[in-house]
Amino acid sequence: MVLIDEQRETQTGETRDVVLSVRDVTVGFGDTVVLDGLSLDVYRGEILGFVGASGSGKSVLLRTILGLIRKRSGMIRLLGQDLDKANDEQRLKVDMRQGVLFQHGALFSALTVLENIQVPMREYLDLPRALMDELAYLKLELVGLPRTAAPKFPSELSGGMIKRAALARALALDPDIVFLDEPTSGLDPIGAAEFDELVGKLRDTMGLTVYMVTHDLDSLLTACDRIAVLGGKRVLVDGTVDDMLACDDPWVKAYFRGKRARQIDRSARG
Numbered sequence: 001m002v003l004i005d006e007q008r009e010t011q012t013g014e015t016r017d018v019v020l021s022v023r024d025v026t027v028g029f030g031d032t033v034v035l036d037g038l039s040l041d042v043y044r045g046e047i048l049g050f051v052g053a054s055g056s057g058k059s060v061l062l063r064t065i066l067g068l069i070r071k072r073s074g075m076i077r078l079l080g081q082d083l084d085k086a087n088d089e090q091r092l093k094v095d096m097r098q099g100v101l102f103q104h105g106a107l108f109s110a111l112t113v114l115e116n117i118q119v120p121m122r123e124y125l126d127l128p129r130a131l132m133d134e135l136a137y138l139k140l141e142l143v144g145l146p147r148t149a150a151p152k153f154p155s156e157l158s159g160g161m162i163k164r165a166a167l168a169r170a171l172a173l174d175p176d177i178v179f180l181d182e183p184t185s186g187l188d189p190i191g192a193a194e195f196d197e198l199v200g201k202l203r204d205t206m207g208l209t210v211y212m213v214t215h216d217l218d219s220l221l222t223a224c225d226r227i228a229v230l231g232g233k234r235v236l237v238d239g240t241v242d243d244m245l246a247c248d249d250p251w252v253k254a255y256f257r258g259k260r261a262r263q264i265d266r267s268a269r270g
């Protein structure tokens, strides 16, 4: 496990390890500024739900953190490493300690489930085939897929199985943090709840840190330890469900105090 030298006092006064620190980040395309001075911390072992209106920049931030989009200014420290200052070796170390589940799973259609899970192993490690098979079967089990799913191609899987297979691939190298981009979209409510439960179990058993972009109110209210809301090109508010309910921003109010939210919140709190 990577040592993290960064600790921060949270809003509740606890001192926690910071796994991801985004500071004053600005990102734009041409004349359009999408993120303007955005700051956010993600703590070790938490599930952070990241929400915001469509087009507010959630994917842009995720892609910037992953190094797929260049920021104009600001700093991003992931797993204790300032990504702008990382040399190739340091970048590789960080890459190996993070997993990503892209929207819709993004599995390679020409590879079986087992081969998909082995992609990061092939990319970063030099392991004998038998060991890679064994490790991939362990990941299958971890995400609740049967061994019979291993030789199947993505086109032969249900939506829920695709998400689980993609999660198994994201977990292939036992990362410290996983980034999940709308992991429950397209799943029925039962499948979505089971997926959330699985993510919670991974947090509890592996100490996994989860950064989850989601529109799923159920996930935000029941699975996430903390919520951050993107609006006005930065993080408008972050905190617990109660912090969201106390927030007076019109979008946050409409989202968390709307009719659907009240129903879910009532059933989640019993």
Ligand SMILES: Nc1ncnc2c1ncn2[C@@H]1O[C@H](COP(=O)(O)OP(=O)(O)OP(=O)(O)O)[C@@H](O)[C@H]1O
Binding pocket: 029, 034, 052, 053, 054, 055, 056, 057, 058, 059, 060, 061
């Ligand atoms: N490569 C790009 N070039 C130009 N503009 C872009 C690019 N990528 C994203 N944008 C713009 O950035 C803004 C934010 O997009 P983004 O996809 O991050 O929104 P989002 O919050 O993830 O939305 P959704 O919830 O609908 O997925 C949009 O206006 C989008 O058009």
